Amino acid sequence: MEKVLWNGKIVNKEDVRISIDDRAFHFGDGVYEVVRVYDGELYLADGHMKRLYDSARKIGIQLDMTPDDFLASLVELREATGLIDGTIYVQVSRGEWPRNHAFPDQSVAPQIVGFTKQAKRPLEQMKSGVKATIIEDTRWLHCDIKSISLLGNVLAKQKAVEAGCFESIQHRDGVVTEGSSTNVFIVKDATVYTHPANHLILNGITRQRIIELGRKEGINIREEAFTTDQLLQADEVFVAGTTVEIMPVIQVDDKKYSDQPGPVTLKLQSLLNEDISQLASVKH
Numbered sequence: 503m504e505k506v507l508w509n510g511k512i513v514n515k516e517d518v519r520i521s522i523d524d525r526a527f528h529f530g531d532g533v534y535e536v537v538r539v540y541d542g543e544l545y546l547a548d549g550h551m552k553r554l555y556d557s558a559r560k561i562g563i564q565l566d567m568t569p570d571d572f573l574a575s576l577v578e579l580r581e582a583t584g585l586i587d588g589t590i591y592v593q594v595s596r597g598e599w600p601r602n603h604a605f606p607d608q609s610v611a612p613q614i615v616g617f618t619k620q621a622k623r624p625l626e627q628m629k630s631g632v633k634a635t636i637i638e639d640t641r642w643l644h645c646d647i648k649s650i651s652l653l654g655n656v657l658a659k660q661k662a663v664e665a666g667c668f669e670s671i672q673h674r675d676g677v678v679t680e681g682s683s684t685n686v687f688i689v690k691d692a693t694v695y696t697h698p699a700n701h702l703i704l705n706g707i708t709r710q711r712i713i714e715l716g717r718k719e720g721i722n723i724r725e726e727a728f729t730t731d732q733l734l735q736a737d738e739v740f741v742a743g744t745t746v747e748i749m750p751v752i753q754v755d756d757k758k759y760s761d762q763p764g765p766v767t768l769k770l771q772s773l774l775n776e777d778i779s780q781l782a783s784v785k786h
């Protein structure tokens with residue numbers, strides 16, 4: 503029977519009872535995280551915990567446990583499910599209350615649900631590269647919050663699927679923001695550019711790690727916005743996220759960059775790969 507996390511306890515999935523009065527159900531009123539598990543180890547877990555607490559704080563949800571205790575419950579979930587390679591999804595909603603836009607009483611406890619999913623690394627696509635399409639970013643202006651209200655992102659991803667693409671690259675007035683569930687990077691003359699971490703993007707944990715690892719290696723990485731024209735004139739493009747890691751983009755709409763991932767993308771992929779293998783070697 504599948505084990506899941508429900509308000510601090512590991513229970514059978516069938517035993518979870520969530521009311522239709524949960525605010526996640528009415529309003530998408532909550533926040534979430536997705537943590538990658540490699541070889542039984544949670545990758546960049548502290549960063550995910552920090553962002554979860556930041557997101558909760560930004561929407562006024564108070565968690566009555568420390569980030570360390572929260573993380574311990576995710577580790578417990580991983581152990582209970584025996585997950586070796588995949589993801590842990592966890593969401594925190596504002597809790598159960600008769601439908602009303604205003605926040606419920608302070609006494610209402612957040613509802614926490616977590617589950618695991620087996621997933622392989624998308625190694626083939628990471629090697630061959632993928633296609634993307636440019637669309638307008640029509641989401642709200644608090645994209646730094648990892649909100650479970652993902653309608654804008656869902657519609658953006660569907661546009662990619664309908665265009666036969668892996669991802670949509672969104673822009674506001676011609677300035678590239680991010681993908682439907684990834685951050686976007688371009689390389690021009692050996693310099694890497696990605697949108698600054700502000701309210702217009704989710705500050706990806708993978709994004710942060712790429713910047714850290716790349717700079718340590720002497721790669722020039724600028725957190726600077728770029729336009730769709732610059733995107734189309736770039737030498738290399740890639741998108742990044744917890745499950746897709748560093749995914750090379752070899753075509754955006756009709757613009758073909760190359761038949762295979764470029765050298766800077768490959769270098770960053772190898773740095774991230776090394777970082778992931780170090781995590782596994784800590785365990786052995």
Ligand SMILES: Cc1ncc(COP(=O)(O)O)c(C=O)c1O
Binds near residue numbers: 680
């Ligand atoms: C909108 C958006 N941007 C960026 C990312 C990448 O973030 P991370 O690297 O933390 O997975 C995600 C991940 O789900 C996302 O939904």
